[in-house]
Amino acid sequence: MSICESIKRRFIRLSKGQRRVAQFVxxxxxxxxxxIASEVGRIAxxxxxxxHRFCYAMDxxxxxxxxxxxxEDLAYHK
Incomplete structure (x- = not known):
């Protein structure tokens, strides 16, 4: 399963902030x-x-x- 598929499956269980990161990704x-993580956070x-908590929530x-x-996912799905 791709990371994006995994995010979609877990989306509802994420916190509000983590959902913002998930949607951004x-x-x-x-x-x-x-x-880097701080840039992603700033943009999101x-x-x-x-x-980081989003990453942990995604295991x-x-x-x-x-x-x-x-x-790896992006290279595989090209």
Missing amino acids: LNDPSIVTTK GVSESTV FAGYSELQKRMK
């Missing part, structure tokens, strides 16, 4: 591969901590794992 998945309108060890998996 769904709208432009490639941005995660080029931006949430704190860097919320970005990633942290933002770097989300970046790595997103790069």
Whole structure:
């Protein structure tokens, strides 16, 4: 299952801030591969901590794992 599919399945269980991150990632998945967590938070309108909590809610060890998996997903689905 792709990360975007996983996000869609878990969306309803995320906090309001985490949903903002989730929607941001769904709208432009490639941005995660080029931006650091604080930039994603700033653009999405949430704190860097919320970005990290989103990663944990998605069962990633942290933002770097989300970046790595997103790069793999995007490469696989090209």
